[in-house]
Amino acid sequence: MDLKRLEQALQELPIDALLTEIPQVQNSIKHLLSSNDAMREYDPDSSDPDLTTAIAENQAVLERHEKRIDLTLEVIRKRIGEAAAREVGSNVAAFRKSYPITANKMNDDQGGVFL
Numbered sequence: 001m002d003l004k005r006l007e008q009a010l011q012e013l014p015i016d017a018l019l020t021e022i023p024q025v026q027n028s029i030k031h032l033l034s035s036n037d038a039m040r041e042y043d044p045d046s047s048d049p050d051l052t053t054a055i056a057e058n059q060a061v062l063e064r065h066e067k068r069i070d071l072t073l074e075v076i077r078k079r080i081g082e083a084a085a086r087e088v089g090s091n092v093a094a095f096r097k098s099y100p101i102t103a104n105k106m107n108d109d110q111g112g113v114f115l
Contacts, residue, residue, distance in 0.1 A: 003071055010075040018079065021072045022088060025065050026095050032058045032065075033099055062101040 001009070010018060036058050039051045046052050069092055077085035 003067065006068065007071055007075060010072055011079070015080060018072070018076060019084075019088070022069055022092060025068055025072070026092075026099075029062060029065050029095075029099060029101065032062050033101070059101070066101060 010021065013021070036055050039055050040046075042048075043051045073085055073089055073092065076088055
């Protein structure tokens with residue numbers, strides 16, 4: 001879904017559903033990161049092209065999820081107010097610190113594809 005249509009959908013959500021949107025996306029992020037870690041552990045040399053492709057695809061989804069979170073924060077700010085956006089935003093910041101999407105679990109001397 002493109003960001004414009006997503007914004008329209010978020011504008012139409014009931015407030016309680018809007019406030020649960022970010023935790024749902026964060027849960028998906030946790031699972032994608034875990035999946036990428038497992039694939040990297042199974043194939044530390046990035047010799048399996050299918051796993052390398054899957055990791056890259058997951059990374060693209062992770063980046064889209066981050067944009068979705070940012071957009072949801074903006075909609076919360078517009079619909080509910082600055083205080084709500086700050087509260088949710090502080091939770092997002094803590095989550096991003098704990099689960100960075102660009103973290104590379106591989107050492108530089110291992111070679112492979114670095115995301």
